[in-house]
Amino acid sequence: xxxxxxxxxxxxxxxxxxxxxxxxxxxxxxxxxxxxxxxxxxxxxxxxxxxxxxxxxxxxxxxxxxxxxxxxxxxxxxxxxxxxxxxxxxxxxxxxxxxxxxxxxxxxxxxxxxxxxxxxxxxxxxxxxxxxxxxxxxxxxxxxxxxxxxxxxxxxxxxxxxxxxxxxxxxxxxxxxxxxxxxxxxxxxxxxxxxxxxxxxxxxxxxxxxxxxxxxxxxxxxxxxxxxxxxxxxxxxxxxxxxxxxxxxxxxxxxxxxxxxxxxxxxxxxxxxxxxxxxxxxxxxxxxxxxxxxxxxxxxxxxxxxxxxxxxxxxxxxxxxxxxxxxxxxxxxxxxxxxxxxxxxxxxxxxxxxxxxxxxxxxxxxxxxxxxxxxxxxxxxxx
Amino acid sequence: xxxxxxxxxxxxxxxxxxxxxxxxxxxxxxxxxxxxxxxxxxxxxxxxxxxxxxxxxxxxxxxxxxxxxxxxxxxxxxxxxxxxxxxxxxxxxxxxxxxxxxxxxxxxxxxxxxxxxxxxxxxxxxxxxxxxxxxxxxxxxxxxxxxxxxxxxxxxxxxxxxxxxxxxxxxxxxxxxxxxxxxxxxxxxxxxxxxxxxxxxxxxxxxxxxxxxxxxxxxxxxxxxxxxxxxxxxxxxxxxxxxxxxxxxxxxxxxxxxxxxxxxxxxxxxxxxxxxxxxxxxxxxxxxxxxxxxxxxxxxxxxxxxxxxxxxxxxxxxxxxxxxxxxxxxxxxxxxxxxxxxxxxxxxxxxxxxxxxxxxxxxxxxxxxxxxxxxxxxxxxxxxxxxxxxxxxxxxxxxxxxxxxxxxxxxxxxxxxxxxxxxxxxxxxxxxxxxxxxxxxxxxxxxxxxxxxxxxxxxxxxxxxxxxxxxxxxxxxxxxxxxxxxxxxxxxxxxxx
Numbered sequence: 001x002x003x004x005x006x007x008x009x010x011x012x013x014x015x016x017x018x019x020x021x022x023x024x025x026x027x028x029x030x031x032x033x034x035x036x037x038x039x040x041x042x043x044x045x046x047x048x049x050x051x052x053x054x055x056x057x058x059x060x061x062x063x064x065x066x067x068x069x070x071x072x073x074x075x076x077x078x079x080x081x082x083x084x085x086x087x088x089x090x091x092x093x094x095x096x097x098x099x100x101x102x103x104x105x106x107x108x109x110x111x112x113x114x115x116x117x118x119x120x121x122x123x124x125x126x127x128x129x130x131x132x133x134x135x136x137x138x139x140x141x142x143x144x145x146x147x148x149x150x151x152x153x154x155x156x157x158x159x160x161x162x163x164x165x166x167x168x169x170x171x172x173x174x175x176x177x178x179x180x181x182x183x184x185x186x187x188x189x190x191x192x193x194x195x196x197x198x199x200x201x202x203x204x205x206x207x208x209x210x211x212x213x214x215x216x217x218x219x220x221x222x223x224x225x226x227x228x229x230x231x232x233x234x235x236x237x238x239x240x241x242x243x244x245x246x247x248x249x250x251x252x253x254x255x256x257x258x259x260x261x262x263x264x265x266x267x268x269x270x271x272x273x274x275x276x277x278x279x280x281x282x283x284x285x286x287x288x289x290x291x292x293x294x295x296x297x298x299x300x301x302x303x304x305x306x307x308x309x310x311x312x313x314x315x316x317x318x319x320x321x322x323x324x325x326x327x328x329x330x331x332x333x334x335x336x337x338x339x340x341x342x343x344x345x346x347x348x349x350x351x352x353x354x355x356x357x358x359x360x361x362x363x364x365x366x367x368x369x370x371x372x373x374x375x376x377x378x379x380x381x382x383x
Numbered sequence: 384x385x386x387x388x389x390x391x392x393x394x395x396x397x398x399x400x401x402x403x404x405x406x407x408x409x410x411x412x413x414x415x416x417x418x419x420x421x422x423x424x425x426x427x428x429x430x431x432x433x434x435x436x437x438x439x440x441x442x443x444x445x446x447x448x449x450x451x452x453x454x455x456x457x458x459x460x461x462x463x464x465x466x467x468x469x470x471x472x473x474x475x476x477x478x479x480x481x482x483x484x485x486x487x488x489x490x491x492x493x494x495x496x497x498x499x500x501x502x503x504x505x506x507x508x509x510x511x512x513x514x515x516x517x518x519x520x521x522x523x524x525x526x527x528x529x530x531x532x533x534x535x536x537x538x539x540x541x542x543x544x545x546x547x548x549x550x551x552x553x554x555x556x557x558x559x560x561x562x563x564x565x566x567x568x569x570x571x572x573x574x575x576x577x578x579x580x581x582x583x584x585x586x587x588x589x590x591x592x593x594x595x596x597x598x599x600x601x602x603x604x605x606x607x608x609x610x611x612x613x614x615x616x617x618x619x620x621x622x623x624x625x626x627x628x629x630x631x632x633x634x635x636x637x638x639x640x641x642x643x644x645x646x647x648x649x650x651x652x653x654x655x656x657x658x659x660x661x662x663x664x665x666x667x668x669x670x671x672x673x674x675x676x677x678x679x680x681x682x683x684x685x686x687x688x689x690x691x692x693x694x695x696x697x698x699x700x701x702x703x704x705x706x707x708x709x710x711x712x713x714x715x716x717x718x719x720x721x722x723x724x725x726x727x728x729x730x731x732x733x734x735x736x737x738x739x740x741x742x743x744x745x746x747x748x749x750x751x752x753x754x755x756x757x758x759x760x761x762x763x764x765x766x767x768x769x770x771x772x773x774x775x776x777x778x779x780x781x782x783x784x785x786x787x788x789x790x791x792x793x794x795x796x797x798x799x800x801x802x803x804x805x806x807x808x809x810x811x812x813x814x815x816x817x818x819x820x821x822x823x824x825x826x827x828x829x830x831x832x833x834x835x836x837x838x839x840x841x842x843x844x845x846x847x848x849x850x851x852x853x854x855x856x857x858x859x860x861x862x863x864x865x866x867x868x869x870x871x872x873x874x875x876x877x878x879x880x
Contacts, residue, residue, distance in 0.1 A: 098467075108467040329458040329465050330451065337465050344444060344471070 024246040029258035041267040053313045054267030061320035072097040073338030075163035076144040077346035079353040092118035093147040094345040111151040125180045138184045145191040152198045159205040159322045166208030166304040200308040213302035223247040253299040260293040268316040288312045294327035295334025390502035399495035406502045408474035420854045421529045424505040430485035434478040443472045484513045507532045515850035522566035528854040541848040542783040549791045550808030555840045568601045576706035581748040586714030602708045605697045607715040612728045613695035615654045626681045636670045654693040657686040705743040726755045726766035737780040744781035752786035756795040774801035792818040803847035809837040
């Protein structure tokens with residue numbers, strides 16, 4: 001077989017897979033769309049993992065008047081380089097607060113400032129690749145949460161939106177071999193607790209927005225539940241086919257893109273509690289989650305939030321209303337304006353790391369080339 | 384000495400390099416308005432690198448994607464009401480290094496400035512020296528656009544190797560000429576004064592000698608009706624230049640005739656007229672009949688101009704004086720040929736007198752120069768040979784030309800190429816622009832592109848008078864307005880009469 005034939009064959013195969021996937025997705029989308037108002041998640045058996053008080057699969061959320069409100073967003077930027085002897089990272093986090101005053105453009109404040117100089121952090125710990133990646137994530141989250149804490153302390157926003165999860169998603173098993181990493185992780189958790197407590201004290205809503213979620217928690221739970229929903233007419237057809245492998249392919253946002261209408265969210269559901277086994281005596285927080293469609297032609301946002309005050313249902317509605325109000329402008333890109341601005345401010349350029357490494361190299365007497373690992377300095381790679 | 388800092392050099396597409404760099408404005412627009420054509424400076428070990436701003440543009444990440452702008456603004460809100468767009472606006476300038484101003488002079492920049500270098504506004508003294516201006520004794524033509532710096536061009540550098548003033552009609556040529564005249568007439572004996580003669584084709588400059596003018600005692604206005612050539616001062620060659628069809632044999636015969644008249648009249652203290660020459664030709668038995676008829680015919684034609692008499696009026700030897708301006712009014716003449724005759728006669732006499740040092744160093748200002756020295760055949764421009772001669776040789780005798788034209792492409796290439804300084808005002812004709820590009824020394828593409836966008840009273844000076852092309856806002860005149868009327872005024876005046 002010639003190379004061209006091989007390529008064509010591979011392309012055909014991929015195309016077929018996509019078409020088939022689309023077909024399956026469509027099937028489930030149509031199905032859930034047709035039953036979204038008749039399903040009552042609060043009645044789902046607890047054994048299937050749904051903890052919710054919402055009585056409908058899809059809940060309509062009205063936008064709210066944000067005049068007089070302070071809406072904040074926090075994002076971080078990181079550039080990491082693994083060198084021969086150590087790891088180095090440039091990290092910064094920027095908090096943005098939009099204060100919506102009547103009949104005027106929002107007043108904008110930045111934390112700690114508009115263009116903060118990034119922290120330069122290094123580690124000479126003997127860590128493996130997974131541990132290094134975990135460490136870099138911990139450093140970035142530490143920076144972001146510290147920024148969020150200072151923002152809440154200084155300006156008391158009505159809501160603070162984190163770019164990403166509201167939980168420190170680190171696989172503890174991945175880091176528990178390194179005392180250094182465990183210490184860093186515990187420090188991070190302490191910072192999160194501080195932030196939660198602070199928001200609780202000041203009645204500031206807190207949420208994390210995962211813009212490109214690959215989670216399948218909802219579809220997975222629904223797949224287990226489907227056989228028990230066969231009394232619904234719409235599901236009869238589904239039971240005739242082996243739907244389980246199909247639903248396993250689906251991510252939550254794939255399913256929900258066509259199921260939810262604009263300004264509609266899924267029922268909120270319990271995701272996890274904050275504490276782990278070793279946190280027994282520390283204050284704990286329940287974390288809930290829902291998906292919210294803020295733009296007609298964009299996939300829904302995954303929104304996670306700790307229950308700091310009020311109740312999950314009301315908090316979901318309040319957070320949804322605020323998020324919609326600052327995300328509704330672009331039908332193809334439904335991300336909150338505060339997160340767009342924070343992301344732009346926090347983003348770091350690769351060239352910043354290059355300059356840093358060049359400077360270090362000039363001081364230690366190595367060429368920056370020899371300082372870097374082989375994979376980064378192939379003599380034939382385009383630079 | 385550097386002035387205030389305004390920006391920082393950045394890395395952009397293949398810049399900085401020795402011939403270009405970009406910088407971001409670090410001041411807010413309210414603090415400093417960066418404009419195209421400004422000069423900036425960067426400190427280097429060798430001295431100050433002076434550069435001119437070729438272009439200024441703004442960037443803003445929120446407005447860089449048309450589809451995103453449209454998508455957001457379709458919501459009925461402006462991007463400015465959704466995002467802090469103002470804080471993302473950056474002003475970037477592209478600049479061209481002109482040279483390094485060192486203690487020993489100006490050097491070419493052969494290496495790039497460094498990213499991160501601070502960009503300053505040059506102080507007036509440095510800029511003046513760098514551009515080759517003469518703040519002590521120069522002619523004040525205006526101010527450098529965007530800088531508080533007077534453009535004082537050195538007299539010698541500006542005029543000794545001739546100058547040309549090129550612009551479309553209405554761009555402010557005559558206004559600029561009157562500025563040059565004011566400056567020349569204001570000079571003191573210690574500064575060095577030249578005599579000036581101006582051929583006023585449209586009668587625009589009469590106002591300069593009004594009673595209210597502070598220069599009235601230094602200006603003599605000579606009406607066209609009284610212009611007269613001293614016939615006896617003209618040689619056979621000069622007569623031949625009036626009649627380019629004259630053959631070499633005919634010129635030789637005329638030379639002989641004029642020789643006789645010199646003996647019988649000039650040498651005896653008597654002048655003669657055209658009719659005396661005609662009579663001498665008629666009575667001469669040695670000229671063949673065909674030449675005789677041709678010569679007589681041509682002299683009758685010359686006599687019909689009524690320009691030839693016994694005395695020269697105005698008398699150049701008497702009326703050309705240092706620090707004085709003689710305006711020769713040609714506005715009454717409709718015949719171009721007649722105007723060319725006058726130009727040819729007086730310029731020939733001026734050249735002769737300067738060679739003999741009988742008049743002071745003189746500047747000749749020729750309005751509508753393309754009419755007097757056209758690139759077309761000599762028969763179309765009787766005065767072209769003498770203008771070209773002065774353009775080539777006048778420098779040695781301190782006889783300078785200032786050629787003014789709105790159609791440089793129609794102006795003698797020889798004459799224009801000898802004008803080492805060009806004052807260029809707004810020009811839009813592509814042929815003229817192309818011609819200027821080819822004939823102006825030191826004019827670059829960016830400067831050329833700016834010519835079409837110049838406003839009234841704005842000029843670019845290139846060539847010998849300055850080290851680099853400069854943009855000038857021509858200063859206000861001291862004298863009263865030129866004698867021009869707009870269409871409406873003219874129509875009213877005619878109706879009232």
